Amino acid sequence: MTVFVLVPGMFTGAHVWRETADRLAAAGAEAHAVRPSGIDASPGPARGGVDLEAHIADVVAVIDSVGGTDRKLVLVGHDYGIHPAVDRRAGRVDRIVSLDSGMPRNGVPAVAAVPDRSLRDRTAATDGDALPPPATPEDWRRWGSTEGVPGPALDRLTALAAPQPVGTLLQPLRLTGVVDSVPVTGVLCTGNGASIEMVQMMADRGDPALRALAGSPATFFELRTGHWPMLSRPAELTDVLLRAASGDGHRLVPVDASEPPAHLRPFLLDVPEATRERHGDVDLYLPDAEEPRPAVLFVHGGPVPADARPTPRDWPTLRGYAHCAAAGGAVAAVVDHRLHGLDDYERAAADVAAALDDVRADPRVDADRTALWFFSGGGPIAARWLDAPPPWLRCLAATYPVLGPLPGWGLTDSRFNPARAVANAGALPVVLTRVGRETPAIAATVEEFLAAAEECGADVEVVDVPHGRHAFETVDRTDESRDAVRRAMRAVLDRLCRPGMWQGSPTTG
Incomplete structure (x- = not known):
């Protein structure tokens, strides 16, 4: 049996995984959604004392509770959730799935993965212990595409959203390096602006992190939806997670010294x-x-x-x-x-x-x-x-x-x-x-x-x-x-x- 540990992103708790977890169970897998301290109604420190290490401890606790090293364990992190998910219990995790998230870097806080500078500045300048959650559907779009999310699901996402403890975003991530041996799968949501073709192009152009993945066992999938596929395409997401657990997916092509990357191939016209x-x-x-x-x-x-x-x-x-x-x-x-x-x-x-x-x-x-x-x-x-x-x-x-x-x-x-x-x-x-x-x-x-x-x-x-x-x-x-x-x-x-x-x-x- 494959066991999935599902880590939610910013402002959200275990509830976002409900339909995906049910579908994984129906397919014969086991699914456990992490309930982050200070966000979900779970035991743990008060919101003011929650930092990244607290959420890492939440993830570790779920992994340890699963038991049974004879079962394949897949750790899935959505959005911010990849940060507390990565580099912990590497000997127990068979695969890490990064669901429409940035690439965690040693010594870098999770807020650095937010493309919107104004949102990063707002987080750093927050007057209090937590960042207020999006209050309207339009507010959610500042954090990612809501393409495909039904109106009722978006309303429910807004109603159940909780403030994000600032310490989870500003505390630098410390990586030990042991996770480098764990296979990785990236799931890209095209409605949020990502695609395998774009990732390949960035690797060809010299992005160091992506170039390191080219030619590696890392795999990729695309979902034609926005940033919250567990709400917009739960059936397709379930299928992708099951395939990822089996090692399926697209692999990036490494730079071949004998063949130029796409952007350095000859122009299509003969011009004086x-x-x-x-x-x-x-x-x-x-x-x-x-x-x-x-x-x-x-x-x-x-x-x-x-x-x-x-x-x-x-x-x-x-x-x-x-x-x-x-x-x-x-x-x-x-x-x-x-x-x-x-x-x-x-x-x-x-x-x-x-x-x-x-x-x-x-x-x-x-x-x-x-x-x-x-x-x-x-x-x-x-x-x-x-x-x-x-x-x-x-x-x-x-x-x-x-x-x-x-x-x-x-x-x-x-x-x-x-x-x-x-x-x-x-x-x-x-x-x-x-x-x-x-x-x-x-x-x-x-x-x-x-x-x-x-x-x-x-x-x-x-x-x-x-x-x-x-x-x-x-x-x-x-x-x-x-x-x-x-x-x-x-x-x-x-x-x-x-x-x-x-x-x-x-x-x-």
């Missing part, structure tokens, strides 16, 4: 090489022209680890687009901005603004004819220019972009929300390349943006790649993909150049 100049964090690609030419500044996505090499401006996709623009008669520029984490959008936007100033000041550039082109996670930066387009910005392009805050990113109340900013775009033309096989959470932001654009009458041209994936220029080398790049480039240059300025086809491949 343009003269390239490096100026600080900006590369210029110059067309063969004597008079000042319009310019396109390409803005990479992310977050990208600070120590990733090569840096984005040397990635084949960005270089390929820049060569295309230069072949079409524009000065192309690619900036390495500092979007290394979700807290970095302010400084990344400042980097882009500074790069724009430098590019427009170059005497080879027609400063009154400039375009911005955003990719992927760089999309939120576009909100600044959509909200107040300067007269010299003649076009804004976005390719498989994030066009609204993803759940839990912490940008909900910020200015980095293109879906909200497009209402002020006026006559600014927007060229949007949309891929048909996008991550659901990102696709939702694109549809929200398009709905808002339609409502306000914004000038948006959509270039569809029906069978394309995120980063299709290197992972989907098809005629459909090639045609999409050509159409998007022509659309931007048509809006950027005066009649007679365009030198011709920007692509030859």
Whole structure:
């Protein structure tokens, strides 16, 4: 028999696992939900004295109560619950399942895994012993996507929520390292912005923790739902937990020195090489022209680890687009901005603004004819220019972009929300390349943006790649993909150049 020990996340107790535990039992397994001290009505110290070690002790007590080393024991931690669950009783645990949670790190408190900086600051500045729980369904969305959770279940989650003892979030986690030998499974909820494809991409780009998992026995599953699958998809979650216990799941592909990772594969078009100049964090690609030419500044996505090499401006996709623009008669520029984490959008936007100033000041550039082109996670930066387009910005392009805050990113109340900013775009033309096989959470932001654009009458041209994936220029080398790049480039240059300025086809491949 397999025994599951289920650890709840923030503000919640054993009650969130009720239906999943019942389904596990019906499948022949045994399930025990941990009742965290100070949250559930269980014996233990008063809420003011509860810290991370108290919740670790709660988890250990349940593991010890199970007994019987002949039975497989799977420890499941949801959200914050992975922190007290990890690295304890390693000799007794056969597998750890991390359910839509961050990766615990030695010496780092659980609050560091909260992407929303304002929520982290609020936790650290809490005047009292506990953080008040979400009071409305909308409040829950600040902590994660509630996609798929039925209204009554969300109401019940709110009614039963309890204050989270601050000590559980601020006390640094101490790891002994013994858990490194325990197999791990990650369950990603796509409605909350995660996917296996995205994790693989981050590992390829050099994220040290994820790169260590690539090629390891660690497995992954996806659930097409929000952050609380035990409430929204209990049957599917039960199936995934049973499969995880058996060692099933997707494994990350390790970096192969003989094969470049997806983001470093060749660009899908053969493009004439343009003269390239490096100026600080900006590369210029110059067309063969004597008079000042319009310019396109390409803005990479992310977050990208600070120590990733090569840096984005040397990635084949960005270089390929820049060569295309230069072949079409524009000065192309690619900036390495500092979007290394979700807290970095302010400084990344400042980097882009500074790069724009430098590019427009170059005497080879027609400063009154400039375009911005955003990719992927760089999309939120576009909100600044959509909200107040300067007269010299003649076009804004976005390719498989994030066009609204993803759940839990912490940008909900910020200015980095293109879906909200497009209402002020006026006559600014927007060229949007949309891929048909996008991550659901990102696709939702694109549809929200398009709905808002339609409502306000914004000038948006959509270039569809029906069978394309995120980063299709290197992972989907098809005629459909090639045609999409050509159409998007022509659309931007048509809006950027005066009649007679365009030198011709920007692509030859």
